[in-house]
Amino acid sequence: MHPTRSYADARTIALTAMLVAVGAILGLLESAVVPPLPVPGIRIGLANLAVVLALTVGGRVMALRVSLLRVLIVAVATGALGGPGMLMALAGASASWATMAVLSMNTSISPIGWSVAGAAMHILAQLAVASLLTGTMTPLFLAPIGLALATICGLCIGYSARLLISRLPLEQMVMDSR
Amino acid sequence: MTSGDRIVIAIVAVAAIVSWPVVRMAAGAGPADTVVITGPSLIRRLPLDSSERLVVNGVKGAVTVVVRNRSVHIVEADCPDQSCVHQGRIGSRGQTIVCAPNGVSVWIGGGEDAPDAVVR
Numbered sequence: 001m002h003p004t005r006s007y008a009d010a011r012t013i014a015l016t017a018m019l020v021a022v023g024a025i026l027g028l029l030e031s032a033v034v035p036p037l038p039v040p041g042i043r044i045g046l047a048n049l050a051v052v053l054a055l056t057v058g059g060r061v062m063a064l065r066v067s068l069l070r071v072l073i074v075a076v077a078t079g080a081l082g083g084p085g086m087l088m089a090l091a092g093a094s095a096s097w098a099t100m101a102v103l104s105m106n107t108s109i110s111p112i113g114w115s116v117a118g119a120a121m122h123i124l125a126q127l128a129v130a131s132l133l134t135g136t137m138t139p140l141f142l143a144p145i146g147l148a149l150a151t152i153c154g155l156c157i158g159y160s161a162r163l164l165i166s167r168l169p170l171e172q173m174v175m176d177s178r
Numbered sequence: 179m180t181s182g183d184r185i186v187i188a189i190v191a192v193a194a195i196v197s198w199p200v201v202r203m204a205a206g207a208g209p210a211d212t213v214v215i216t217g218p219s220l221i222r223r224l225p226l227d228s229s230e231r232l233v234v235n236g237v238k239g240a241v242t243v244v245v246r247n248r249s250v251h252i253v254e255a256d257c258p259d260q261s262c263v264h265q266g267r268i269g270s271r272g273q274t275i276v277c278a279p280n281g282v283s284v285w286i287g288g289g290e291d292a293p294d295a296v297v298r
Contacts, residue, residue, distance in 0.1 A: 079258070080258065083258075083279060084278045084279045085258075085259075085278075085279070088278070103186070106182060108180055108181060108182035109180060109182035109183055109186060110179065110180045110182070110183050112179050112180075112183045112187075113179075113180070113182055113183035113185075113186035113187070116183070116186055116187050116190055117186050117189075117190065120190045120193070130276060130278045133278050133281055134216060134276055134277075134278060134281050134282065134283040135216060135218070135281060135283075136216045136283045136285065137204065138216075138274040138276060138283045138285045139274070139276055139278075139283070140201075141201045141204065141272060141274060142274070143194075143197045143201060144194055144195075144197045144198040144201055147190060147191075147193055147194030147197065148191075148194045150190065150194075151187065151190050151191055151194060154190070155187070158183075
């Protein structure tokens with residue numbers, strides 16, 4: 001075993017685990033709060049904070065791991081494993097990660113922008129899955145309010161992420177593999 | 179905040195604003211007079227003025243929809259979070275109550291309104 005390589009792996013694991021924990025806790029908080037829109041299982045997207053942090057500090061792959069793992073953990077913890085809530089959360093997490101990953105490759109967009117776009121896709125994907133589940137267009141009618149909420153929430157999360165990154169020594173954990 | 183951020187935020191904000199009239203049009207224009215209740219194996223239209231208690235068989239169990247006094251609400255439902263029950267009454271056009279775990283949705287439209295397509 002190459003010593004340098006296993007050292008880097010340990011740091012990656014530790015950082016990923018920490019961010020998954022943050023994301024999972026935020027996700028559980030979200031599920032305990034009254035849903036912002038009248039669709040059961042919809043989330044505001046607080047847990048995106050962990051994904052944005054992962055994206056900034058650990059790279060796209062780590063961000064993907066963090067977003068999928070925290071959905072899984074929250075689903076297990078709330079007993080919604082495999083249910084419609086988890087489907088919506090997976091769709092939201094995947095869509096928002098994909099959007100944020102693409103935007104992160106553009107140097108003129110900061111984590112604030114990623115967060116707003118990610119939040120918007122998060123909500124739209126959840127509404128789309130809810131529409132498929134109910135077989136009607138009605139959840140999609142909530143898109144305007146959902147997008148408005150996403151903009152606000154995305155801005156808050158984006159600024160929080162920026163604040164955290166500037167105050168915490170996360171730079172020490174920046175991976176070369178980004 | 180960078181200039182790129184401003185563009186992203188502007189796009190999302192514009193999308194939110196532009197989708198508003200689009201959604202209003204999709205929900206139709208005119209007085210609200212029909213309640214459309216959709217479940218996994220049925221679709222029912224009831225006049226908003228009627229007094230009815232409809233039990234819909236959802237994916238997980240039964241969902242009871244009550245139409246009375248020109249308002250609709252879900253009285254009880256077989257679902258884990260009950261947010262559809264807590265939502266209370268809807269009474270105007272375009273408003274919806276959705277029970278996603280059961281695949282049931284309740285929507286107020288008018289006249290010739292109906293979902294454009296029902297995907298099974």
